[in-house]
Amino acid sequence: MGPGPVNVHPRVLRAMSADMLGQFDPEMTAYMNETMALYRRVFMTENRWTFLVDGTARAGIEAALVSLVEPGARLLVIQAGRFGLLLSEIGQRIGAEIRTLDIPWGEVASLEQIEAAIVAHRPQVFAAIHGDTSTTMAQPLAGVGEVCRRHGVLSYVDATATLGGMAVATDAWGVDVVTGGLQKCMGGPPGSAPITISDRAAAHIMKRRHVEAGIRGEDPDEGPGALIRSNYFDLAMVMEYWSEKRLNHHTEATSMLYAAREAARVMVEEGLEARFARHRAAGAAMGAGLRAMGLTLYGQDAHRMTNVTGVYIPGGVDGERVRARMRGEFEIEIGTAFGPLAGKIWRIGAMGYNAMQHKVLITLGALEAVLRAEGYAPPAGAAIDAARAVYEAAR
Ligand SMILES: *Cc1c(COP(=O)(O)O)cnc(C)c1O
DSSP, X not given: OOSSSOOOOHXXXXXXXXXXXXXXXXXXXXXXXXXXXXXXXHTTOOOSEEEEEESSHHHHHHHHHHHHSOTTXXXXXXXXXXXXXXXXXXXXHHTOEEXXXXXXXXXOOOHXXXXXXXXXXXXXXXXXXXXXXXXXXXXXXXXXXXXXXXXXXXXXXXXXXXXXXXXXXXXXXXXXXXXOOSSSTTOOXXXXXXXXXXXXXXXXXXXTOHHHXXXXXXXXXXXXXXXXXXXXXXXXXXXXXXXXXXXXXXXXXXXXXXXXXXXXXXXXHHOHHHHHHHHHHHHHHHHHHHHHTTOOBOSOGGGBOSSEEEXXXXXXXXXXXXXXXXXXXXXXXXXXXXXXXXXXXXXXXXXXXXOOHHHHHXXXXXXXXXXXXTTOOOOTTHHHHHHHHHHHHXX
């Protein structure tokens, strides 16, 4: 019950045990096409360019940024947690000029703040995290795409932690590129990064294809169409690989494709709304249970991710000892925290296959018992009662 990786749906594990196919095998190309169609549903988009980057979620982030942002161009990043810092760090390696919209951890940026930062910095690309698991806050993104288009800015969102758990409304947000991962709310293993790319972003990326840079004979870092400084993460090449041209690039990570396809099939069968409601109920029940133990939640109620809850470690309690006892005595993992929050909060997830009533109740019961053993005495039974009340009210 941490913030990922989490338990994988049994259907996904079974799908991964199927034998290998090469990426030109007709059975495999049919799976690839089917996977593209499934991830259009998952990303709530009509984008033709919707496929998988092979690698963990960070591979998707890096592919998006290295393919969108040209060396020397400006990248504006919302920095409101650890993953915002990661976007800036990757941008620096690309040679981008980094500008940040700095938001205190535990808060989110308003649309007005975003527009003001875009006007002030005039970036080529605007980048944000949807759900930053380091702070457990979800950045609202309605209207962001429209603002970016109005100012001629390309937009990128990392939705790794929310994809499959909260609405990642690519088309409604109007965002150009969104990436994710499987190991959070998709209920899959780490190792595949679904991505979706708007036509306008795809045209920008295609201008940067290495063949054209070679033909031009220009400085590859200069002007529009500057060469993408990565082969593996060159999305122009990866798009041609997933297109009807099937231009060879890398060996498709066969087992990961099976996993990504099955995770999306499970999601589409469940129904997006039902799945988001399942995560909402689990998050609300977890929050209510923690509060009933007298604990204080971290961050703003209005902007909580529904699939991971930050909670302050009560005074006098050793957070790492509690985590070790949860794991050792109950086989339940809860999350630690990073940076300024290390030692201050736990992050308790209810993601994907783990966003289930019995897992929430068992986790709360176990935490209550461990806290009592560690000298913090929550009111007996209150956490489970409060969580069950949330589930009953939702029925
Ligand atoms: C978990 C997470 C990642 C993880 O990236 P990996 O390469 O799969 O470890 C990236 N971004 C966010 C917002 C996350 O929560």
